[in-house]
Structure formats: structure tokens, C-alpha cells
Amino acid sequence: MLTADAVVKSYAAKDAAAPVLRGVSLAIEPGQFVCVVGRSGSGKSTLLNILSSLLSPDAGSVRYQGRDLAAMTEAERNRLRATDFSMVFQMHHLLPYLTARENVLTPFLSGLRPVSAARRRRAMECLDRVGLADKAKRLPGALSGGERQRVAIARALVTEPRIVFADEPTGSLDGDTGTHIMRLLTELNAEGLTVVMVTHEPAYAAMASRVITMRDGSILHAA
Template identity: 60%
Template sequence: MFEAKNITKTFNGEGGEAAVLNGADLLVEPGRFVSIVGRSGSGKTTFLNILSTLLAPDSGELLYRGEDITHASRARLNELRRRDFAVIFQFHHLLPYLTARENVLLPYMQGLGPVTAAVRRRADACLDRVGLSGKGGKLPGHLSGGEQQRVAIARALVKESAILFADEPTGNLDKETGDAIMGLLGELKHEGLAIVMVTHDEEYAARADRAVRMADGMVLKQ
């Protein structure tokens, strides 16, 4: 479904060039949950940003359903991110002036499709599913941190994407809320959603179908 081959990435800083990825590889099969763990600085977040096409690699290949998207046009990548890819960040990136429901509907407001009555009902159903029934009209500032992260997950769900990329989705949550989010991700995997999750939590990483470890910018062989 999705494959990364020999991905490299170097950044320029005050101390000169720093190689963050040194030939990272990953295969994600349909409906599988893959977790990526590693120490701070191992390159896991940079790798996830490249997998989700938010960042371009210096070299290597990205293949999605047999299509080489490594050097795809901006229009093609935008289309993939709108329709097939969903991303959840550690920091939820909700727009503070939009209600929870409007934040969930944001992919449609940004061109995914018209905001029909059916789409609004789907947004409410996604909020219900993440435990926010009746809170669709609240602004993010009136929600707890855990509730805001749940809104971000509902926003990812509303698109019915094929693959979900999650960067430390439980990093800012208490244990109870984190467990609930992990339970939800497990349900989504069983429904056919492919998931790639970066986490520092070994317990949560072990809940995936496959846990891979990164070190020195490479995915270690399992």
C-alpha cells in the first residue's frame, strides 16, 4: 500500500549540515498498524513528515498503491492529503475561532467537497465516536487538552482516509485519555484503516501490529 525506500534527509544548521535520515525504509500494508519508536533525535518525526508528504526527502522513493509519488506535483500531493492521507499531530492545530464541529469540517471547507447536511451529520458522528457528543458547538478554548486532541482525531476520521499518520497522538494526554485514544486507533485499524504512529511510549508502541525502532536516522531491522 505504502512503501518508503532508502529515504535520506539533511538539514542545514548553525553547526553545518546534519544528516537526520540515512536510508530509512518502511512498508505499510493495508489495514495494518505500524508504530515507530526511538530516542529523541533518531529521526522518527522527520520520517513521519516525509511519509505523509509534508516534507520532501533529499533522496529515496515513496510509493503509494504502486504510484511513485516521490516527485509528484504539488497539486497531486495536495489531492492525496485531502482524500487519502490523514495526519494527527501531538499538538492538535485546531483553529481557535472555529467550533469543534467546524474544525472537524475543515477538510471540506478546504476543498475536499461541499459541506452538505450529510457531511455535517458525519462530522457529528465522528465527534460522538471520540466521546465528544454534544460538544460540537464549543470553541477549542472551552475544551480540555484531551478533548482538543479528540477533535483533531475526529477531523482525521471525517475524510474516510486510507492511511492515518499520527505523531505522538498521546504525548500531551493523561494515561486514561491516552488509553482511550489508543483503543480508538485499534478499532479504526480493525475497520481497515492503515495507521503509522510515532511514539516514545513503549507500551503504546507494542499495541501496534508491528513496532519498528529508529536509530541514527535508519529503521532497524526487526
């Protein structure tokens, strides 16, 4: 479904390019819950961003359903992010001036056509799914950190994606709230959603069906 083949990525540094990924290859099958773990600077977030089409590799390729992401037009990549892929970031990144429900609907607000009733219903279902239907009209400022992250997960779910990429979604949360978020992701995965998550918490990684350990830009271990 989603494969990376010999992916190389460097970031420009003062004197020379600093390699971040050194020929990473992996394959993610539908329905998997893949956790990418490793120390800071091991390249796990960069790998996630390349897999989710937010970054382009310097060398190697990423294929989704057989198609090379680099060969896609920008419009196709936009469409991919709007339909098949979804992102959950470490910080919730909700728009502070929209209510929880409106934030969930954000992916549908890119056109002049008003959001359909079906999509509004879908947004409420997603909020209900993360246990926040009763707080749909609240602004992010009136929600706790865990609730905001759950709204961000609802926003990721509203487009009915095939894969959710989560970059340390529990990183800014306390232990209980983090566990609650992980339980939610596990449940969603159990319902068929593919989850690719970056974390540095071994306890959370243990909840995944597959763990990829990275070190210095390479895969050290893939279970």
C-alpha cells in the first residue's frame, strides 16, 4: 500500500548537508498500526513527513498504491492529503477562532461551496467518536490540552482517510491523557484505519502492531 525505497534526505547545514535519512526502505500494509521510535534526531519525524507527502526525498522513492508520490502533480498530492492521508501533529494546531466542530470541518472549507449537511453530520460523528460531541460549539481556548488533541484527531478522521500519520500526538500531553489518545488510536486502527505514528514512548509503541526503530537515519530494527 505505502512503500519507501532507499529514501535519502539531508538538510542544509552550515558547512555541508546534514544527512537525516540514509536509504530507508519499508512497506506499510493496510490496517497496520506502525510505530516509528528512536532518539531525537534519528530521522523518524522526517520519515513520517516524507511518507505523508509533506516532504520530498532527495533520493529514493515513496509509492502509494503503486504510484510514486514524486511523479504526482501538486494537485494530485493535495488531493491525496485531502482524502487518503491525514495528519495529527504533536501540537493540536486548531484554528483558535473556529469552534471544535468548525475545526473538524476545516478540510472541507477550501472552496466557495458551502459545506454539505452530510459533511456537517460526519463532523459531529467524528466528534462523538472522540467523546466531544457535547463540546462541539466550544472554541479551542475553552478546551483542555487532551480535548484539543482529540478534536485534532476528529479533524483527521472527518475525511475518512486510509492512513493517519501522527507525529508524537501524545508529546504535549500528560500520562493519562496520552494513554487516552493512544487508546483512541488503537480503537480506530482496530476498526480498519492504518496508523503510522512517531513516538519516543516505549509504552505507547508497545500498543502498536508493528514497531520500527530508527537510529542515525537508518532503520535499526523493524518488527
